[in-house]
Amino acid sequence: MIDRQRGMPTVLGSRIPLVALIQTLAVAEYLNFRHAANALGISQSSVSARVKALEEDLGVLLFERHARGVRLTEAGRHFVERVAVGIDQLDHAVRTAGMVARGEHGRLRVGIHALIPGSFPANLIERYREQHPGIEVQIAESAARESIMQVRANRLDVTFVAGSPELPDCHSRRIWSERLLAVLPSCHPLRDTEGVTWADLTNETFIVRQGGTGPQVHDHIVMRLAGNAPNLSILRFDVERGTLLSMVAQGYGVTIVGESTTLLHTSGVTFLPILDEPEPLAFSAIWSPHNRSPALQSLLDIAGQMSRSGRSI
Known part of the structure; x- marks a missing residue:
């Protein structure tokens, strides 16, 4: 479509209500306005009006109406196929965003000095992965100075280092100790x-x-x-x-x-x-105060629980 005032193409998709697309998909599924309306729990007239308004906005006939229901036009079939993919992606994005916000999905980047089987960090990572299978845990091994720089640069969510450093721009918490x-x-x-x-x-x-x-x-x-x-x-x-x-x-x-x-x-x-x-030699977790990741908070919570239970190596 053309914006008559500016003489430039407009993005029609930005003006189409999502509800109109959902109702159109329902009609395409049931090939009947009444059945689609019943499935959506709304009136048939509302569905019919929405679909008609969409067709007018598009300038395209999506359905051929007949006494027993409707039939998709060729243009309607192409439109519905692509809208269905978009709606699925939107639904996935909404669900994924919610899971990330709850710490159920996403990634966690952890810096360590070593991951020795049976050690505190190895047991911590193992327990975390068991409790949060939807989180991809990425491990990076490097010297303390380098890993702290990566935390500052947001390339790591947290790093575990020897000692109890006091850093003005990072949070630090003693987690475990070893002889x-x-x-x-x-x-x-x-x-x-x-x-x-x-x-x-x-x-x-x-x-x-x-x-x-x-x-x-x-x-x-x-x-x-x-x-x-x-x-x-x-x-x-x-x-x-x-x-x-x-x-x-x-x-x-x-x-x-x-x-x-x-x-x-x-x-x-x-x-x-x-x-x-x-x-004993203390080991501390270092993370940025700007990092609000629920996945990070969950790891720190588990580390705290393990530390209070007296776990060391």
Whole structure:
């Protein structure tokens, strides 16, 4: 159609009431105005008037009327087929939007330092997926600094990091904690002790990862030993957690890990508690205050429930 004042095409679809399309689909289904009206719970005259008005707006005859009912014209058949697809898509969009708003559908992007079977984050993700099967959970593993940047850039909904950082532009909540352990080769002289102190480790060569929690492990070692170990040696390797443990077993050096790492059951190493470590290593959830995702809130709720029940690794 042409807008007579502007001489430009108008978008007719924007002026057609949705109810007119729904009633037209009903008539096309029953091929009878009375039956369609009964199915919709409205008067036959209302349906008839709506369809006639639609035909006039379109400038197209959709139905051929006869004594027993109606028959779709060829133009009507094409119109109804395409409208039916559009109505189905609209209905799906409405239902999906409601499910997303209720946290029943959508996606959740989670940053982690590791997903070790049996650990707190692995159990958390498993429980979340069981309770929210309609949510696609995407996992990203990276160093704490990088994952926090991704939260700020809205590329992650939440990330779990070691420590209890206080960030002015992000929410932070302590979720779980783990004992900090030293990892020594199985042949190490201290292997049969109940634990080690930081003083015991003064002359050791430490190895840490470049990624994951590696930078935080590095800083923690420096904080504990820098004043007492003038020749402190910390080597960084761009390897995965399992490879780092294998390197400890082969004598490259020692390292420190959270207790969940013991779940990897690596051969050739000994895990010993650090006896003078003042408190367990905390792990926190970091998320943007602007993120109103119901899926995120559900994950935080489950994490809180698990944390209150005393779950750690």
